[in-house]
Amino acid sequence: MSRKVMVGLAAVVASLATFGSAWAATAITNGSFEGSMSGWTVAQPVDLVCGGWQNADGNCSVDMGASPGQGEISQSLATVAGATYTVTFALSGNPSCTPGNENWVGWVSEPGIKYLSVTASPAVSTLMVYSFDVTGKSYADMGWTPQAFVFTADSAATTLTFRNIENNWCGPAIDNVSISGGPAAVVPASAEECKKGGWAALTDDLGNKFKNQGDCISYVATGGKNKGAIAP
Numbered sequence: 409m410s411r412k413v414m415v416g417l418a419a420v421v422a423s424l425a426t427f428g429s430a431w432a433a434t435a436i437t438n439g440s441f442e443g444s445m446s447g448w449t450v451a452q453p454v455d456l457v458c459g460g461w462q463n464a465d466g467n468c469s470v471d472m473g474a475s476p477g478q479g480e481i482s483q484s485l486a487t488v489a490g491a492t493y494t495v496t497f498a499l500s501g502n503p504s505c506t507p508g509n510e511n512w513v514g515w516v517s518e519p520g521i522k523y524l525s526v527t528a529s530p531a532v533s534t535l536m537v538y539s540f541d542v543t544g545k546s547y548a549d550m551g552w553t554p555q556a557f558v559f560t561a562d563s564a565a566t567t568l569t570f571r572n573i574e575n576n577w578c579g580p581a582i583d584n585v586s587i588s589g590g591p592a593a594v595v596p597a598s599a600e601e602c603k604k605g606g607w608a609a610l611t612d613d614l615g616n617k618f619k620n621q622g623d624c625i626s627y628v629a630t631g632g633k634n635k636g637a638i639a640p
């Protein structure tokens with residue numbers, strides 16, 4: 409990261425204090441599924457598991473199989489078209505339907521490998537499939553693995569969806585969903601920074617570029633209300 413960007417990030421913080429406007433960073437609501445599915449749209453039932461097995465974070469996680477079911481959950485995120493985001497999550501699977509596993513319930517027999525799809529819509533990159541093998545796993549040792557899903561937004565609102573690819577009793581399990589990325593913002597700390605060509609390397613707090621010096625100064629003068637004219 410260049411010194412210029414570092415300065416810009418400091419300026420973003422400064423602008424929050426100066427302008428008093430909200431920095432609308434994209435975030436996942438209830439990404440750790442603690443105690444409820446709050447924040448998520450449950451299109452197809454899932455099993456919220458709290459205290460039943462080792463979690464990747466906190467006390468709860470989600471079994472995307474639903475006794476039985478093809479679980480599907482989604483969440484709408486505020487995004488900036490053209491900006492790239494990285495969704496990270498922990499992946500495991502319910503081990504109790506696979507013969508030979510320590511917690512096998514004994515009355516249902518399913519393959520050890522579980523499949524999960526992740527999509528972002530609308531977006532430039534749209535679908536990724538992840539797999540997890542529960543063979544040898546147990547409630548005490550779920551083998552959670554970190555995963556990443558990268559997408560480039562195509563709209564101001566993007567729907568992130570997790571879906572169990574199979575209809576099963578014991579599905580892939582997820583926990584600890586978070587998101588990072590978005591447009592790089594290098595905002596002017598003062599009108600002075602817009603001058604002598606400075607505007608060309610600066611943006612507003614949403615990452616929009618300025619078309620000229622006046623556009624940049626207008627952004628500062630209006631306390632961040634007049635945004636840059638050129639979308640990122």
Ligand SMILES: [Ca+2]
Nearest residue numbers: 440465466468
């Ligand atoms: Ca959790």
